[in-house]
Amino acid sequence: MTGWTTLVQAETLAIALGRPDIAIVDCRFSIQNPGAGESAYLIGHLPNAVYAHLDRDLSNIGKQGVGRHPWPDAGTFTTKLGEWGISPQTQVIAYDDGEGAHAARFWFLMRELGHEKVAVLDGGWKRWTALGLPVDSSVKRPITTRYNGTFDTSRLLDADDVQQRLAAGEVLIDARGADRFRGENETIDRVAGHVPGAVSRPFPTNLDDHGRFKTPMQLADEFRALLGGKTAEETMVMCGSGVTACHHLLAMERAGLRGARLYTGSWSGWISDPSRQIATGA
The missing domain is CATH 3.40.250.10 (Rhodanese-like domain)
Structure with a gap:
């Protein structure tokens, strides 16, 4: 296999x-x-x-x-x-x-x-x-091994990268809830709003009514509509702290759209510098 x-x-x-x-x-x-x-x-x-x-x-x-x-x-x-x-x-x-x-x-x-x-x-x-599948409560110690590897940092962005890529016409998708994107009901970060130029797609949108990922065809149609002709390589994703945005990266790869980049700091990183601009509303 x-x-x-x-x-x-x-x-x-x-x-x-x-x-x-x-x-x-x-x-x-x-x-x-x-x-x-x-x-x-x-x-x-x-x-x-x-x-x-x-x-x-x-x-x-x-x-x-x-x-x-x-x-x-x-x-x-x-x-x-x-x-x-x-x-x-x-x-x-x-x-x-x-x-x-x-x-x-x-x-x-x-x-x-x-x-x-x-x-x-x-x-x-x-x-x-x-589904009633097997569950265990014992904690087994795995046989340790070695994993040699380094990260491909070309898909990891900081705030300066994001600003430059937005200026070049790339797409920035924000995975947070729509209310947090608009600057409402912010209970996690000290400043509310979103990165100017970002578009909102809450990450649970990738799931169907049963909590499972939508089909590759559904996801491809939805992301292509959101990207407006841009490629996956011209796409960035963010959220509150670089975690839930990875849901979009997984969904896009399931849809055959591989190569989008992650703004690792995301909103909590963006607001760490008070000189960065903030947008509110839809």
Whole structure:
């Protein structure tokens, strides 16, 4: 098999459980209660899954002025992968208990290392448990390995990159809720609004009424309409801190639109410099 590279269905993964070349990563996390995901993991998780904490493992929160969830250092992240038993040859599956955004952050981290065999569990924990599929509460220590790799930083943008690319006519898609984009009901960041020139597409728009990703054809039609003739390579995505925007990168790749870039600092990074302009409204 060539491997799963965007999504995997719960029924398919259930058949493959126990395969030695598969690693499962639990990415459950709540911004309101950062310890809740790990606590839930200890109560029950997919068999043999390891736990990845958004703040501790998938970000470098020690960096200042570049948003709430700065992109991690490659050496630190690849060391963690090795501790989890993940090598460049491993088929990796990530899941969470929301709409898939935290799992998508892990997916894009792996993709930026050049790791193709990584996918998100479509429907996540909710669908897995709704189907009555196996759950385990034991925490097994994986056999450690080495993961040598560096990030492809050409798809990672800072605020200056975003401004230059917007001026050149590229598209910037904001994955936050429409109310936060308009500058209403901002409960997370100290300043409300959006980057001037950005367009709004809340990331749950990528899902159907059952909480699973829309078909590749549906997603392609919707993103092409939003891009207005621009290519994926002329597209940037952002959100509040560079996490939920990865949901768009996953959805676009599912739609055959590969190559969009991530503004890693996103809104929380943008507002760290008071000289940057802010827009409100639709």
